[in-house]
Amino acid sequence: MGSNRxxxxxxxxxxxxxxxxxxxxxxxxxxxPIPCGSAKCEVAKGIGCVGCNLPPRPGxxxxxxxxxxxxxxxxxxxxxxxxxxxxxxxxxxxxxxxxCMDKDYLEGLARGTTGMLGxxxxxxxxxxxxxxxxxxxxxxxxxxxxxxIGKLSVGPGLGSAISKLLxxxxxxxxxxxxxxxxxxxxxxxxxxxxxxxxxxxxxxxxVKKSYFSIDKNxxxxxxxxxxxxxxxxxxxxxxxxxxxxxxxAANMKIKSVASVNPFRACFSSDxxxxxxxxxxxxxxxxxxxxxxxxxRIKGANSMVxxxxxxxxxxxxxxxxxPRTSVVIGAHQLEDxxxxxxxxxxxxxxxxxxxxQNKSCSRL
Numbered sequence: 261m262g263s264n265r266x267x268x269x270x271x272x273x274x275x276x277x278x279x280x281x282x283x284x285x286x287x288x289x290x291x292x293p294i295p296c297g298s299a300k301c302e303v304a305k306g307i308g309c310v311g312c313n314l315p316p317r318p319g320x321x322x323x324x325x326x327x328x329x330x331x332x333x334x335x336x337x338x339x340x341x342x343x344x345x346x347x348x349x350x351x352x353x354x355x356x357x358x359x360c361m362d363k364d365y366l367e368g369l370a371r372g373t374t375g376m377l378g379x380x381x382x383x384x385x386x387x388x389x390x391x392x393x394x395x396x397x398x399x400x401x402x403x404x405x406x407x408x409i410g411k412l413s414v415g416p417g418l419g420s421a422i423s424k425l426l427x428x429x430x431x432x433x434x435x436x437x438x439x440x441x442x443x444x445x446x447x448x449x450x451x452x453x454x455x456x457x458x459x460x461x462x463x464x465x466x467v468k469k470s471y472f473s474i475d476k477n478x479x480x481x482x483x484x485x486x487x488x489x490x491x492x493x494x495x496x497x498x499x500x501x502x503x504x505x506x507x508x509a510a511n512m513k514i515k516s517v518a519s520v521n522p523f524r525a526c527f528s529s530d531x532x533x534x535x536x537x538x539x540x541x542x543x544x545x546x547x548x549x550x551x552x553x554x555x556r557i558k559g560a561n562s563m564v565x566x567x568x569x570x571x572x573x574x575x576x577x578x579x580x581x582p583r584t585s586v587v588i589g590a591h592q593l594e595d596x597x598x599x600x601x602x603x604x605x606x607x608x609x610x611x612x613x614x615x616q617n618k619s620c621s622r623l
Contacts, residue, residue, distance in 0.1 A: 262290055262291055262346060263288045264287055264288055265348055270374070270376055270377040271369055271373050271375070271376045272376075272377050272379065272412065273377060273378050273379065273380075274380070274402075274451060274484060275483070275485060275486075276330070276376050276379065276380055277380045277382035277384065278304070278327075278329075278385060279356075279359070280327070280329035280358060280359040280360065281358070282360070282375060283318040283319030283343075283360035284363040286318045286360070290345050292343060293342070294343060295324070296309035296310075296324060296325045296326065300344070301325035303357075303384065304325060304383070304384050306342055307326040307327070308326040309324065310339060310340065311324070319340065319360030324341030324343075326340075327341055327342045328440075329360075330440055332487050334365060334368055337440055340359050340360050340361055342359050343358060343359070353390060357389065379400065379486075379600075382449045387414045390414045394415070396414065396415035397603055399415065399416075399600060399601040400413060400414045400415075400600055401597065401598060403598070403613075403620035404595070404596075405619060406594045408620075410621065422597055422618075423608075426597070427548075427608070428553075428606050428607070428608050429549065429606065429609070430607075431452065431453065431606060432454050434452050434483070435447050435448075435478055438478065450483050450485075451607070452484075453484065453548065454482070454549055456472060458497065459543075459544070459545040459547060460504040460545075461511075463508070464547070465501055471494050471496060480585045481585060481586070482546070482586035483587055484607075485587050485589055487590070488587050488590065489589055489590055489591055491586070491587060492586075493576075493577065494579070494580070494585040495578065497586065498524070498575065501575065502573065502575070505544070506525050508542035509527060509541060512540075512542065514527050514532055514541065515528040516528075517569075520572055523573060523576065524577065526570050526571070526572040527573075529569055529570060530569070532559075532571055536614065537612060537614040538560025539559035539563045539571060543556055545557070555611060556611045557611070557612075558614075558615065560594070560614055561592045561594060561595075561596070561612055562575070562592070574591050574592070595612055596609060596612060596613065597613060597623070
């Protein structure tokens with residue numbers, strides 16, 4: 261990034277509106293703050309004008325378009341300014357918009373990272389800026405590895421080798437923004453899908469259908485998150501879900517043991533058989549619109565090994581009043597290929613690549 265080609269290690273935030281990173285040690289001759297009131301400030305949805313009483317440097321300039329980078333791990337918004345610089349990825353991306361962040365607000369980020377790369381539906385997300393600069397179709401794909409190096413691609417996908425494994429479901433719009441600060445009437449920039457029900461070992465959970473729909477206040481529904489470690493379920497879904505899983509596991513001679521926080525359903529590791537695709541446990545299906553369309557979650561994505569003796573169901577209780585009923589977390593996304601097609605507003609997904617003797621690190 262910038263004239264010195266500094267390496268920015270950032271957490272991928274599927275719901276984040278833009279790239280932000282700590283500029284405290286950032287040096288670049290091509291760094292330029294975005295002036296408040298400018299056309300670029302309007303595109304970025306800048307908030308007011310910010311200044312700085314210290315000597316000028318990246319992240320400390322006057323008359324700058326106001327940004328509000330958000331650290332979800334601290335649940336804090338910070339007043340900063342938008343800027344632009346040259347981004348060096350696979351190709352050179354000039355005039356790439358981003359926000360600085362003070363290093364004092366990095367707590368909670370993965371070790372070695374200093375920022376967050378936003379991939380939401382916003383005008384200045386990473387993919388939106390890249391497709392705009394290179395006139396690419398507006399789509400991007402993600403594949404998080406369980407080990408090794410994963411994939412983040414913008415534009416055309418990986419071709420027929422992977423496409424034949426993919427199912428398709430519509431991306432839907434939550435009419436009310438889910439960002440901590442927004443203007444009334446703004447829809448959410450996050451990615452929601454229309455999960456209709458959940459099955460455990462082929463048996464549908466007995467849960468009120470209203471939890472799976474989004475109401476007029478933007479409450480409910482299902483979104484995909486890369487910043488939640490584990491899928492969180494509304495308490496009224498989580499309770500019958502864990503009961504059904506424990507029962508199905510017992511039918512497979514899997515022995516329950518004491519729970520380990522934050523998980524409720526835990527099992528003796530010795531009682532769980534394994535194969536190259538992970539622990540052999542009851543399958544979990546997120547049922548989607550259409551004939552025989554579902555997102556299957558197998559053992560590698562459903563289970564978490566606590567220690568040699570204990571393995572737990574890697575889903576957590578989202579509470580009795582969450583904003584979103586089902587938040588699909590990063591563990592459940594590992595070695596699943598996801599393509600977000602924002603031209604047709606569809607998600608293409610693979611379920612676990614391990615079942616096809618593939619992985620995100622081997623694509």
